[in-house]
Amino acid sequence: xxxxxxxxxxxxxxxxxxNYFISNYPPFSFWKPENKKDVDDAFLEPQDDGASLGVYHHxxxxxxxxHFCYFRVYTxxxxxxxxxxxxxxxxELEHFARQPRIAGRKPRFVYFGGGTPSYLSxxxxxxxxxxxxxxxxxxxxxxxxxxxxxxxxxxRKIQVIKDVGVTRLSLGVENFDDRxxxxxxxxxxxxxxxxxxxxxxxxxxxxxxxxxxxxxxEETDENWQRNIEETLKLRPDSVTIYQMEIPYNTTIYKEMKxxxxxxxxxxxxxxxxxxxxxxxxxxxxxxYHIGSGYTAVLDPEKTKFVYRDELWSGADLxxxxxxxxxxxAGVHYQNINDIYKYIETVDNGGLxxxxxxxxxxxxxxxxxxxxxxxxxxxxxxxxxxxxxxDLAARYAEQLKELAEEELxxxxxxxxxxxxxxxxxxxxxxxxxFLPQHVTDRIV
Ligand code: SF4
Numbered sequence: 432x433x434x435x436x437x438x439x440x441x442x443x444x445x446x447x448x449x450n451y452f453i454s455n456y457p458p459f460s461f462w463k464p465e466n467k468k469d470v471d472d473a474f475l476e477p478q479d480d481g482a483s484l485g486v487y488h489h490x491x492x493x494x495x496x497x498h499f500c501y502f503r504v505y506t507x508x509x510x511x512x513x514x515x516x517x518x519x520x521x522x523e524l525e526h527f528a529r530q531p532r533i534a535g536r537k538p539r540f541v542y543f544g545g546g547t548p549s550y551l552s553x554x555x556x557x558x559x560x561x562x563x564x565x566x567x568x569x570x571x572x573x574x575x576x577x578x579x580x581x582x583x584x585x586x587r588k589i590q591v592i593k594d595v596g597v598t599r600l601s602l603g604v605e606n607f608d609d610r611x612x613x614x615x616x617x618x619x620x621x622x623x624x625x626x627x628x629x630x631x632x633x634x635x636x637x638x639x640x641x642x643x644x645x646x647x648x649e650e651t652d653e654n655w656q657r658n659i660e661e662t663l664k665l666r667p668d669s670v671t672i673y674q675m676e677i678p679y680n681t682t683i684y685k686e687m688k689x690x691x692x693x694x695x696x697x698x699x700x701x702x703x704x705x706x707x708x709x710x711x712x713x714x715x716x717x718x719y720h721i722g723s724g725y726t727a728v729l730d731p732e733k734t735k736f737v738y739r740d741e742l743w744s745g746a747d748l749x750x751x752x753x754x755x756x757x758x759x760a761g762v763h764y765q766n767i768n769d770i771y772k773y774i775e776t777v778d779n780g781g782l783x784x785x786x787x788x789x790x791x792x793x794x795x796x797x798x799x800x801x802x803x804x805x806x807x808x809x810x811x812x813x814x815x816x817x818x819x820x821d822l823a824a825r826y827a828e829q830l831k832e833l834a835e836e837e838l839x840x841x842x843x844x845x846x847x848x849x850x851x852x853x854x855x856x857x858x859x860x861x862x863x864f865l866p867q868h869v870t871d872r873i874v
Contacts, residue, residue, distance in 0.1 A: 440688040444701065445694040446646070450501075451676040453758070453805075453857045455763065457868045466787040472625065473531035473762035473789075482747045482760075483539040485738060486567065487560075488520060489752030491546040491770060494583065498648070501678035501766050503754050504546050513555065519777040520751045521562045526565045526782070527749055532760055537571040539746070540737045549579035553591040560595040564646060574598050574737035581627040582619030582784075586634075589627070593634040599736070600631050601640040601671070606647055607652050607661040615647045623857040628665050638668040638734055644673035645710070646703040648683070648696055653705045659713045661855055667689035669728040669736070670719070671708055674703040704854040711850070714757060723806045724848075733812075743802035745795065745817075760794060763788045794865070796820055801860045807853045810845040822846075829862045 446744040481864065492502045492513060500822070508516070511699060527533055540564075551559065569575060571796060576599040577592055592600065602624065607614055609620045622697075631639050643658055662670055676697040677683050687695060698706070711721050719727040728734040742748055750757035754768035764787035767773045776783045803809045814822045823830065823841065830846065833839045838852030838859060 434672055435486070445462055445699045446675065446677060446697050446703075447693055448684055449676070450678050451857050453801060453860050456801050457763075457790065457794055458870070459765070459786075460489040460870060461868065462765060462788040464786050465784070466789065467764075467784045468490060469762045469789040470745055470759070470782065470784050472789050473760040473764075474532045476532050476760035478532060478536060480760075483741050484536045485540040485542065485741055485746050485748045485756060486524075486531065486538045487542045487544060487748055487750040487755055487757075488563070489550075489755040489766075490547060490548040490551060491516075492550040493545070494550065494580070494618035495616060496682065497618075498614075498682040499644075499675060499677065500616075500682075501680050502546065503770075503818075510552070510555075513551070516752070517551075517555065517559050520772045521559070521566070522777050523751050523783060524563060524566050524749075524778075530824050532747070533567075533569065533749065537568055539572055540574045540576070540741055541569060541572055542738045543575075543577045545578055547580045547583060547593070547603075548577055549583040549588065553588050556588075556595060556610070561650065564596075572596075574735070576601065576736075576738050578603060579627065579631075579729070581621055581623040584623075584627040584630065586630040589630045593636060598637040599640065600636045600638070601641045601642060602631070602667075604641060604662075605644045606650070606654075607658050611647050611654065611853070614649050623742050625665075628667070635666075641709070642666065642668045643670065643672045644675050645672055645706040646698045650698060652705075652706075654708070659710050660815040662710075662715065663717050666717075666729070668708075668730070668734045669726055670714060671726045672707050673725060675705060675787045693783060700855075707854055708850065721807070721850075721853070723850060724853045725805075727865045743799065743806070745799055753783075761790055763790060792818065797863060797865065801863060804846070804848065804860060804863075805856050807848045807856075808845060811818065813843070818851065826863060833859060837841060 463613040489502050492505055492508055496504060496506055510579055575597045577597040579600050580591070580603050604624050605617060607621050607624065612620060625736045628639070641662060643662065645655065674699050677697070683695055712725060714727040715721065719729055720731050722728045722731060726736070747760065748758045750766065753766060753770045757764050767776060767783045767785045767787050773783045796814065800809060800814065800822065807824070811822050814820050830839070830841050834841060834854065837849055837850045842845070852859060
Protein backbone atom coordinates (compact mmCIF):
# COMPACT_ATOMS: atom_id res chain seq x y z
CA UNK A 432 0.00 0.00 0.00
CA UNK A 433 1.37 3.39 -0.87
CA UNK A 434 1.28 6.38 1.42
CA UNK A 435 -0.33 9.57 0.16
CA UNK A 436 0.37 13.26 0.34
CA UNK A 437 -1.88 15.58 2.25
CA UNK A 438 -3.14 17.12 -0.98
CA UNK A 439 -4.62 13.78 -1.94
CA UNK A 440 -6.64 13.38 1.24
CA UNK A 441 -10.43 13.32 0.94
CA UNK A 442 -12.03 16.74 0.93
CA UNK A 443 -11.77 18.77 4.13
CA UNK A 444 -14.84 18.20 6.22
CA UNK A 445 -15.50 19.59 9.70
CA UNK A 446 -16.52 17.21 12.45
CA UNK A 447 -20.26 17.58 12.87
CA UNK A 448 -22.50 15.67 15.24
CA UNK A 449 -23.40 12.12 14.28
CA ASN A 450 -22.03 8.59 14.09
CA TYR A 451 -19.23 7.86 11.70
CA PHE A 452 -18.23 4.37 12.81
CA ILE A 453 -20.27 1.52 11.32
CA SER A 454 -20.40 -1.39 13.71
CA ASN A 455 -23.28 -3.42 12.35
CA TYR A 456 -25.72 -3.85 9.49
CA PRO A 457 -28.59 -3.18 8.93
CA PRO A 458 -28.29 -0.01 11.05
CA PHE A 459 -29.72 0.02 14.58
CA SER A 460 -32.55 2.35 13.57
CA PHE A 461 -34.11 -0.62 11.73
CA TRP A 462 -34.17 -2.86 14.80
CA LYS A 463 -37.66 -2.72 16.31
CA PRO A 464 -39.34 -3.68 19.62
CA GLU A 465 -42.13 -5.44 17.70
CA ASN A 466 -39.60 -8.01 16.40
CA LYS A 467 -38.84 -9.44 19.84
CA LYS A 468 -40.58 -12.70 18.98
CA ASP A 469 -37.79 -13.35 16.45
CA VAL A 470 -35.34 -13.57 19.35
CA ASP A 471 -37.34 -16.39 20.97
CA ASP A 472 -37.36 -18.21 17.65
CA ALA A 473 -33.61 -17.69 17.15
CA PHE A 474 -32.83 -19.41 20.45
CA LEU A 475 -34.96 -22.39 19.35
CA GLU A 476 -32.90 -22.86 16.18
CA PRO A 477 -30.69 -25.97 15.95
CA GLN A 478 -26.90 -25.71 16.17
CA ASP A 479 -26.24 -27.18 12.74
CA ASP A 480 -24.72 -24.25 10.86
CA GLY A 481 -21.21 -24.38 12.34
CA ALA A 482 -21.31 -20.83 13.75
CA SER A 483 -18.96 -20.24 16.66
CA LEU A 484 -20.27 -18.85 19.92
CA GLY A 485 -19.04 -15.76 21.70
CA VAL A 486 -20.20 -14.11 24.91
CA TYR A 487 -20.13 -10.36 25.48
CA HIS A 488 -20.56 -9.09 29.04
CA HIS A 489 -21.36 -5.40 29.46
CA UNK A 490 -20.15 -3.53 32.55
CA UNK A 491 -21.87 -0.13 32.38
CA UNK A 492 -19.97 1.52 35.24
CA UNK A 493 -17.31 4.21 34.98
CA UNK A 494 -15.54 6.50 37.41
CA UNK A 495 -16.48 9.56 35.39
CA UNK A 496 -18.32 10.26 32.16
CA UNK A 497 -15.94 11.22 29.32
CA HIS A 498 -17.23 14.19 27.34
CA PHE A 499 -17.13 12.23 24.08
CA CYS A 500 -18.84 9.15 25.51
CA TYR A 501 -22.03 7.98 23.81
CA PHE A 502 -22.62 4.85 25.88
CA ARG A 503 -25.16 4.58 28.66
CA VAL A 504 -22.83 4.55 31.69
CA TYR A 505 -23.41 4.96 35.41
CA THR A 506 -20.93 6.78 37.63
CA UNK A 507 -22.82 6.65 40.92
CA UNK A 508 -23.39 2.97 41.72
CA UNK A 509 -22.29 1.44 45.02
CA UNK A 510 -21.02 -2.11 45.59
CA UNK A 511 -24.51 -3.45 46.39
CA UNK A 512 -26.04 -2.03 43.27
CA UNK A 513 -23.18 -3.40 41.18
CA UNK A 514 -23.67 -6.81 42.77
CA UNK A 515 -27.39 -6.66 41.95
CA UNK A 516 -26.59 -5.89 38.33
CA UNK A 517 -24.01 -8.68 38.03
CA UNK A 518 -26.51 -11.14 39.57
CA UNK A 519 -29.02 -10.17 36.89
CA UNK A 520 -26.50 -10.78 34.10
CA UNK A 521 -25.90 -14.25 35.54
CA UNK A 522 -29.67 -14.88 35.58
CA GLU A 523 -29.76 -13.78 31.96
CA LEU A 524 -26.90 -16.12 31.05
CA GLU A 525 -28.54 -19.02 32.87
CA HIS A 526 -31.73 -18.50 30.92
CA PHE A 527 -30.11 -18.35 27.48
CA ALA A 528 -27.63 -21.16 28.19
CA ARG A 529 -30.62 -23.52 28.56
CA GLN A 530 -32.02 -22.69 25.11
CA PRO A 531 -31.60 -25.17 22.24
CA ARG A 532 -29.35 -22.83 20.23
CA ILE A 533 -26.85 -22.46 23.11
CA ALA A 534 -27.20 -25.53 25.38
CA GLY A 535 -24.01 -27.58 25.55
CA ARG A 536 -21.93 -25.17 23.46
CA LYS A 537 -18.71 -23.66 24.72
CA PRO A 538 -17.75 -20.11 23.83
CA ARG A 539 -14.83 -19.64 21.46
CA PHE A 540 -14.41 -16.08 22.69
CA VAL A 541 -15.54 -13.96 25.60
CA TYR A 542 -15.42 -10.17 25.73
CA PHE A 543 -15.82 -7.87 28.72
CA GLY A 544 -16.68 -4.40 27.50
CA GLY A 545 -18.28 -1.28 28.81
CA GLY A 546 -18.35 1.08 30.42
CA THR A 547 -15.32 0.00 32.36
CA PRO A 548 -14.97 -3.72 33.17
CA SER A 549 -11.92 -2.88 35.31
CA TYR A 550 -14.18 -0.75 37.53
CA LEU A 551 -15.18 -4.05 39.19
CA SER A 552 -13.26 -5.03 42.30
CA UNK A 553 -11.00 -8.07 42.29
CA UNK A 554 -13.56 -10.11 44.25
CA UNK A 555 -16.46 -9.02 42.02
CA UNK A 556 -14.45 -10.10 39.00
CA UNK A 557 -13.55 -13.48 40.41
CA UNK A 558 -17.10 -14.15 41.53
CA UNK A 559 -18.60 -13.05 38.20
CA UNK A 560 -16.25 -15.09 36.05
CA UNK A 561 -16.53 -18.20 38.25
CA UNK A 562 -20.29 -18.08 37.87
CA UNK A 563 -20.09 -17.51 34.11
CA UNK A 564 -17.69 -20.43 33.65
CA UNK A 565 -19.93 -22.73 35.70
CA UNK A 566 -22.73 -22.04 33.20
CA UNK A 567 -20.76 -21.94 29.93
CA UNK A 568 -17.21 -23.24 30.48
CA UNK A 569 -14.39 -21.26 28.87
CA UNK A 570 -11.94 -24.13 28.57
CA UNK A 571 -12.19 -24.15 24.78
CA UNK A 572 -12.06 -20.38 24.32
CA UNK A 573 -9.29 -18.96 22.13
CA UNK A 574 -9.62 -15.48 23.56
CA UNK A 575 -10.90 -13.76 26.68
CA UNK A 576 -10.74 -10.01 26.05
CA UNK A 577 -11.09 -7.34 28.70
CA UNK A 578 -11.20 -3.55 28.55
CA UNK A 579 -9.34 -1.68 31.27
CA UNK A 580 -9.27 1.97 32.28
CA UNK A 581 -5.70 2.64 33.47
CA UNK A 582 -6.71 4.51 36.64
CA UNK A 583 -8.79 1.57 37.91
CA UNK A 584 -5.94 -0.92 37.63
CA UNK A 585 -3.33 -1.86 40.19
CA UNK A 586 -0.92 -4.81 40.15
CA ARG A 587 -3.19 -6.95 42.32
CA LYS A 588 -6.27 -6.38 40.20
CA ILE A 589 -4.28 -6.94 37.02
CA GLN A 590 -3.10 -10.29 38.39
CA VAL A 591 -6.71 -11.23 39.16
CA ILE A 592 -7.72 -10.28 35.61
CA LYS A 593 -4.96 -12.55 34.34
CA ASP A 594 -5.88 -15.34 36.77
CA VAL A 595 -9.53 -15.44 35.72
CA GLY A 596 -8.29 -16.26 32.22
CA VAL A 597 -8.08 -12.98 30.32
CA THR A 598 -5.76 -13.32 27.32
CA ARG A 599 -6.20 -9.88 25.76
CA LEU A 600 -6.09 -6.79 27.93
CA SER A 601 -7.00 -3.57 26.17
CA LEU A 602 -6.00 -0.34 27.90
CA GLY A 603 -8.09 2.73 27.17
CA VAL A 604 -5.18 5.17 27.08
CA GLU A 605 -6.71 7.54 24.48
CA ASN A 606 -4.00 10.20 24.98
CA PHE A 607 -0.76 10.65 26.93
CA ASP A 608 -1.29 14.31 27.80
CA ASP A 609 -2.85 15.06 31.19
CA ARG A 610 -4.32 18.37 30.09
CA UNK A 611 -6.06 16.81 27.10
CA UNK A 612 -7.29 13.90 29.21
CA UNK A 613 -8.68 16.41 31.69
CA UNK A 614 -10.36 18.65 29.10
CA UNK A 615 -12.04 15.60 27.57
CA UNK A 616 -13.36 14.40 30.92
CA UNK A 617 -11.22 11.25 31.19
CA UNK A 618 -10.81 9.94 34.71
CA UNK A 619 -7.22 8.71 34.36
CA UNK A 620 -3.92 10.53 33.94
CA UNK A 621 -0.73 9.59 32.09
CA UNK A 622 1.26 8.28 35.10
CA UNK A 623 -1.50 5.70 35.66
CA UNK A 624 -1.07 4.53 32.06
CA UNK A 625 2.59 3.72 32.58
CA UNK A 626 1.92 1.97 35.89
CA UNK A 627 -0.92 -0.10 34.46
CA UNK A 628 1.10 -1.01 31.38
CA UNK A 629 4.10 -2.08 33.43
CA UNK A 630 1.94 -4.24 35.69
CA UNK A 631 0.17 -5.77 32.67
CA UNK A 632 3.53 -6.62 31.09
CA UNK A 633 4.66 -8.20 34.34
CA UNK A 634 1.47 -10.29 34.45
CA UNK A 635 2.38 -11.66 31.03
CA UNK A 636 -0.90 -11.41 29.12
CA UNK A 637 -0.92 -13.04 25.70
CA UNK A 638 -1.77 -9.64 24.24
CA UNK A 639 -1.86 -6.06 25.40
CA UNK A 640 -3.64 -3.52 23.26
CA UNK A 641 -3.58 0.24 23.62
CA UNK A 642 -6.50 2.39 22.46
CA UNK A 643 -5.85 5.92 21.24
CA UNK A 644 -8.23 8.56 19.90
CA UNK A 645 -7.13 10.84 17.10
CA UNK A 646 -8.78 14.22 17.47
CA UNK A 647 -9.67 14.68 21.13
CA UNK A 648 -10.60 18.24 22.08
CA GLU A 649 -7.46 20.42 21.92
CA GLU A 650 -5.32 17.79 20.22
CA THR A 651 -2.41 19.33 18.31
CA ASP A 652 0.10 18.07 15.74
CA GLU A 653 2.85 18.28 18.27
CA ASN A 654 0.98 16.39 20.95
CA TRP A 655 -0.19 13.74 18.48
CA GLN A 656 3.44 13.07 17.57
CA ARG A 657 4.15 12.65 21.27
CA ASN A 658 1.30 10.15 21.55
CA ILE A 659 2.90 8.13 18.75
CA GLU A 660 6.32 8.29 20.39
CA GLU A 661 5.02 7.22 23.79
CA THR A 662 3.08 4.36 22.21
CA LEU A 663 6.19 3.18 20.40
CA LYS A 664 8.17 3.29 23.64
CA LEU A 665 5.65 0.97 25.29
CA ARG A 666 5.54 -1.25 22.20
CA PRO A 667 2.22 -3.03 22.90
CA ASP A 668 1.17 -6.07 20.87
CA SER A 669 -1.46 -3.98 19.14
CA VAL A 670 -2.58 -0.39 18.88
CA THR A 671 -6.15 0.63 18.06
CA ILE A 672 -6.77 4.19 16.90
CA TYR A 673 -10.25 5.65 16.61
CA GLN A 674 -11.03 8.90 14.84
CA MET A 675 -13.03 11.09 17.21
CA GLU A 676 -16.72 11.21 16.36
CA ILE A 677 -19.34 13.24 18.22
CA PRO A 678 -22.60 11.29 18.45
CA TYR A 679 -25.73 13.12 19.59
CA ASN A 680 -25.82 11.84 23.15
CA THR A 681 -22.38 13.14 24.13
CA THR A 682 -21.61 16.00 26.51
CA ILE A 683 -19.71 17.69 23.68
CA TYR A 684 -22.82 17.63 21.48
CA LYS A 685 -24.94 19.07 24.29
CA GLU A 686 -22.48 21.94 24.59
CA MET A 687 -22.51 22.44 20.81
CA LYS A 688 -26.28 22.65 20.93
CA UNK A 689 -26.29 25.14 23.76
CA UNK A 690 -23.83 27.39 21.96
CA UNK A 691 -25.63 26.97 18.62
CA UNK A 692 -22.54 25.48 16.95
CA UNK A 693 -22.86 22.95 14.13
CA UNK A 694 -19.19 22.07 14.24
CA UNK A 695 -17.57 20.13 17.07
CA UNK A 696 -14.54 21.68 18.76
CA UNK A 697 -12.25 18.96 17.41
CA UNK A 698 -10.02 18.62 14.35
CA UNK A 699 -11.70 18.13 10.96
CA UNK A 700 -11.81 14.72 9.31
CA UNK A 701 -8.89 15.49 7.02
CA UNK A 702 -6.60 16.19 9.98
CA UNK A 703 -7.83 13.17 11.96
CA UNK A 704 -7.13 10.92 8.98
CA UNK A 705 -3.69 12.42 8.57
CA UNK A 706 -2.97 11.77 12.24
CA UNK A 707 -3.99 8.12 11.92
CA UNK A 708 -1.95 7.84 8.71
CA UNK A 709 1.10 9.28 10.44
CA UNK A 710 0.64 6.93 13.36
CA UNK A 711 0.27 3.92 11.05
CA UNK A 712 3.39 4.92 9.11
CA UNK A 713 5.42 5.37 12.30
CA UNK A 714 4.17 2.04 13.64
CA UNK A 715 5.00 0.29 10.37
CA UNK A 716 8.54 1.63 10.53
CA UNK A 717 8.86 -0.01 13.92
CA UNK A 718 7.69 -3.40 12.68
CA TYR A 719 3.89 -3.19 13.10
CA HIS A 720 1.43 -4.38 10.45
CA ILE A 721 -1.82 -2.59 9.67
CA GLY A 722 -4.63 -5.07 10.27
CA SER A 723 -7.69 -2.88 9.74
CA GLY A 724 -8.73 0.74 9.40
CA TYR A 725 -8.11 1.13 13.13
CA THR A 726 -5.44 -1.36 14.21
CA ALA A 727 -1.74 -2.03 13.97
CA VAL A 728 -0.33 -5.30 15.28
CA LEU A 729 3.23 -6.26 15.98
CA ASP A 730 3.02 -9.93 15.07
CA PRO A 731 0.01 -10.84 12.91
CA GLU A 732 0.73 -14.55 13.37
CA LYS A 733 0.54 -14.33 17.14
CA THR A 734 -1.78 -11.39 17.68
CA LYS A 735 -5.27 -12.30 16.56
CA PHE A 736 -8.38 -10.44 17.59
CA VAL A 737 -10.76 -13.40 17.68
CA TYR A 738 -13.77 -11.39 18.88
CA ARG A 739 -13.62 -9.02 15.93
CA ASP A 740 -12.77 -11.62 13.30
CA GLU A 741 -15.41 -14.10 14.44
CA LEU A 742 -18.06 -11.45 14.75
CA TRP A 743 -17.25 -10.09 11.34
CA SER A 744 -17.62 -13.52 9.80
CA GLY A 745 -21.01 -14.41 11.24
CA ALA A 746 -20.48 -15.94 14.72
CA ASP A 747 -23.29 -16.11 17.28
CA LEU A 748 -22.76 -13.49 19.96
CA UNK A 749 -24.65 -13.71 23.22
CA UNK A 750 -24.61 -10.21 24.72
CA UNK A 751 -25.31 -9.97 28.45
CA UNK A 752 -26.25 -6.88 30.39
CA UNK A 753 -27.86 -3.55 29.85
CA UNK A 754 -27.92 -2.28 26.24
CA UNK A 755 -25.71 -5.12 25.02
CA UNK A 756 -25.89 -6.22 21.40
CA UNK A 757 -26.37 -9.84 20.33
CA UNK A 758 -26.49 -11.78 17.11
CA UNK A 759 -28.03 -15.24 17.34
CA ALA A 760 -28.91 -17.49 14.39
CA GLY A 761 -29.41 -14.60 12.02
CA VAL A 762 -31.27 -12.35 14.47
CA HIS A 763 -29.80 -9.10 15.76
CA TYR A 764 -31.09 -7.81 19.06
CA GLN A 765 -30.27 -5.24 21.69
CA ASN A 766 -31.07 -5.41 25.39
CA ILE A 767 -33.05 -2.82 27.32
CA ASN A 768 -30.86 0.24 27.75
CA ASP A 769 -31.89 1.37 31.22
CA ILE A 770 -30.21 -0.47 34.09
CA TYR A 771 -33.24 -0.41 36.41
CA LYS A 772 -35.61 -1.75 33.77
CA TYR A 773 -33.03 -4.31 32.74
CA ILE A 774 -32.62 -5.65 36.29
CA GLU A 775 -36.35 -5.61 36.99
CA THR A 776 -37.15 -7.47 33.78
CA VAL A 777 -34.54 -10.18 34.26
CA ASP A 778 -35.27 -10.65 37.94
CA ASN A 779 -38.97 -11.08 37.17
CA GLY A 780 -38.14 -13.87 34.75
CA GLY A 781 -38.60 -11.81 31.59
CA LEU A 782 -36.29 -11.37 28.63
CA UNK A 783 -34.54 -8.00 28.63
CA UNK A 784 -34.90 -7.40 24.90
CA UNK A 785 -35.36 -3.85 23.67
CA UNK A 786 -35.38 -4.24 19.88
CA UNK A 787 -34.57 -6.86 17.28
CA UNK A 788 -34.24 -7.58 13.59
CA UNK A 789 -34.12 -10.88 11.73
CA UNK A 790 -31.81 -10.46 8.79
CA UNK A 791 -32.17 -12.29 5.50
CA UNK A 792 -29.37 -13.97 3.56
CA UNK A 793 -28.72 -10.90 1.44
CA UNK A 794 -28.41 -8.66 4.52
CA UNK A 795 -26.18 -11.25 6.19
CA UNK A 796 -23.93 -11.22 3.16
CA UNK A 797 -23.78 -7.41 3.10
CA UNK A 798 -23.09 -7.29 6.84
CA UNK A 799 -20.11 -9.60 6.53
CA UNK A 800 -18.90 -7.79 3.45
CA UNK A 801 -19.02 -4.37 5.11
CA UNK A 802 -17.33 -5.58 8.26
CA UNK A 803 -14.60 -7.38 6.31
CA UNK A 804 -13.97 -4.27 4.21
CA UNK A 805 -12.91 -2.63 7.47
CA UNK A 806 -10.04 -5.14 7.60
CA UNK A 807 -8.81 -3.69 4.30
CA UNK A 808 -9.25 -6.78 2.20
CA UNK A 809 -12.07 -9.01 1.02
CA UNK A 810 -11.76 -12.37 -0.69
CA UNK A 811 -14.29 -13.01 -3.47
CA UNK A 812 -14.02 -16.79 -3.04
CA UNK A 813 -15.13 -16.54 0.63
CA UNK A 814 -18.39 -14.91 -0.47
CA UNK A 815 -18.82 -17.20 -3.48
CA UNK A 816 -18.53 -20.25 -1.23
CA UNK A 817 -20.56 -18.97 1.69
CA UNK A 818 -23.26 -16.96 -0.08
CA UNK A 819 -23.06 -18.14 -3.73
CA UNK A 820 -22.53 -14.56 -4.80
CA ASP A 821 -20.24 -12.97 -7.35
CA LEU A 822 -19.29 -9.81 -5.46
CA ALA A 823 -17.34 -8.35 -8.39
CA ALA A 824 -20.45 -8.51 -10.57
CA ARG A 825 -22.87 -7.38 -7.90
CA TYR A 826 -20.80 -4.33 -6.96
CA ALA A 827 -19.21 -3.66 -10.36
CA GLU A 828 -20.32 -0.03 -10.43
CA GLN A 829 -19.26 0.84 -6.88
CA LEU A 830 -15.92 -0.95 -7.16
CA LYS A 831 -15.12 0.80 -10.44
CA GLU A 832 -15.97 4.18 -8.98
CA LEU A 833 -13.93 3.63 -5.79
CA ALA A 834 -11.00 2.23 -7.78
CA GLU A 835 -11.03 5.34 -9.98
CA GLU A 836 -10.83 7.45 -6.84
CA GLU A 837 -7.88 5.27 -5.76
CA LEU A 838 -9.66 4.24 -2.60
CA UNK A 839 -9.39 0.55 -3.42
CA UNK A 840 -7.96 -1.92 -5.92
CA UNK A 841 -9.50 -5.18 -7.04
CA UNK A 842 -8.78 -8.13 -9.30
CA UNK A 843 -10.37 -11.54 -9.85
CA UNK A 844 -9.41 -12.72 -6.35
CA UNK A 845 -10.75 -9.85 -4.25
CA UNK A 846 -10.62 -6.26 -3.03
CA UNK A 847 -7.79 -4.44 -1.30
CA UNK A 848 -8.32 -0.97 0.11
CA UNK A 849 -5.57 1.57 -0.45
CA UNK A 850 -4.28 3.28 2.66
CA UNK A 851 -6.34 6.33 1.77
CA UNK A 852 -9.45 4.17 1.41
CA UNK A 853 -8.75 2.33 4.65
CA UNK A 854 -8.51 5.58 6.61
CA UNK A 855 -12.00 6.60 5.55
CA UNK A 856 -13.45 3.11 5.16
CA UNK A 857 -16.61 3.84 7.18
CA UNK A 858 -17.51 6.57 4.69
CA UNK A 859 -17.24 4.19 1.74
CA UNK A 860 -19.43 1.47 3.15
CA UNK A 861 -22.73 3.29 2.61
CA UNK A 862 -22.31 2.71 -1.10
CA UNK A 863 -22.91 -0.99 -0.48
CA PHE A 864 -26.04 -0.60 1.68
CA LEU A 865 -29.39 -1.69 0.32
CA PRO A 866 -31.25 1.49 -0.75
CA GLN A 867 -33.83 1.12 2.04
CA HIS A 868 -31.05 1.25 4.66
CA VAL A 869 -29.48 4.50 3.55
CA THR A 870 -30.78 7.11 5.97
CA ASP A 871 -29.38 10.32 7.37
CA ARG A 872 -29.61 8.82 10.86
CA ILE A 873 -26.53 6.70 10.29
CA VAL A 874 -23.84 9.34 9.87
S1 SF4 B 1 -14.47 5.25 30.09
FE1 SF4 B 1 -15.41 4.67 28.12
S2 SF4 B 1 -17.48 4.02 28.62
FE2 SF4 B 1 -16.69 5.14 30.41
S3 SF4 B 1 -17.40 7.24 30.15
FE3 SF4 B 1 -15.36 7.11 29.22
S4 SF4 B 1 -15.71 6.59 27.04
FE4 SF4 B 1 -17.61 6.18 28.18
